[in-house]
Amino acid sequence: MILVTGGAGFIGANFILDWLAEEGEPVLNLDKLTYAGNRENLAGVADDPRYRFVHGDIGDAELVAGLLARHRPRAVINxxxxxxVDRSIHGPAAFIETNVAGTSRLLEVVRDYWGGLPLTxxxxxxxxxxxxxLHISTxxxxxxxxxxEPPFTENHPYQPNSPYSASKAASDHLVRAWHHTYGLPVLTTNCSNNYGPYQFPEKLIPLVxxxxxAGQPLPIYGDGLQVRDWLYVGDHCRAIRRVLQAGRVGEVYNVGGHNELTNLQVVEAICALLDELRPRADGRSYSAQMTHVPDRPGHDRRYAIDAGKIERELGWKPAESFATGIRKTVQWYLDHQGWVDNVTSGAYREWVDRNYQERA
Incomplete structure (x- = not known):
């Protein structure tokens, strides 16, 4: 079996659903269920005998050690x-606690477990x-x-600019150090912007x-010309499975979608699809709701991933273009309004008010 941490979140839940469908190997899911963790994401496998959920924190060494001892997983996917990023600007301490301290505690417990395994x-x-x-990063x-500038390769220097990216950079360095110091057999993936089903609507695509x-403004930071590489979550899940299967121990693999677009282009594409699939009652385009708001502090201008290494070594390539992936994504949200209603609770509305109303 495998142990997945954070498996009730957006990418983790998609990965578990993909894993059970494609691999069939049992999964133990450890998740703290913070605001973005949602067991409803995995309702379709809740009664599957191959799936088990445990509510807990990766920083709880005693809990994690007990799970490893009882279930004896062959892999941990973190x-x-x-x-x-916006939440990290408002409250960086939680990011340091989970992404840095939590990862370090997890690594120590996993190292102890690994060291106690038989050689064969x-x-x-x-x-x-x-x-x-296997450590999932950004x-x-x-x-x-x-x-x-050319896209990021695995040899690009780390230059994080937000509390979020700094905390993830620290976790990446810890994973590398536990490999080089202790020999822990690690793998790391750094992915570009994911999108697809079950993404919490604080991120750009589900928020828009x-x-x-809801007839609300579509907030666009600054001029909207920030560039991101967009990766459909299903393609990302396939990449993670492939890295776990055949990745070289100690190596880093960048995973990208080959879809560099400005935020403005992404919002315009969503509006065009909604105009087609769910037209406004007044006949106007949803683009009329687009509203530019002050940019967030330290907003990175452009990300781009060179995924050549994973393509050459492991034979992985994204199957979805942005056009096909965004259509699937918009249709999923239209078909799952109940899920959206459940996650956009009072706490969600308070967060939106805090982050966006201050910019109005």
């Missing part, structure tokens, strides 16, 4: 993280040589690119869909 599987379901710790650790349907 999605657990605070992950929203034998009668044990997993041996030390087969075990892997392209934001690399900083910001100028318009003409939600606000558009």
């Amino acid at each position: 999605f657990a993280a605070e992950s929203h 599987p034998g009668p044990s379901p997993v041996g030390r040589g087969e075990f892997r710790f 392209d934001e650790v690399y900083g910001s690119l100028a318009p003409a 869909i939600h606000n558009a349907l």
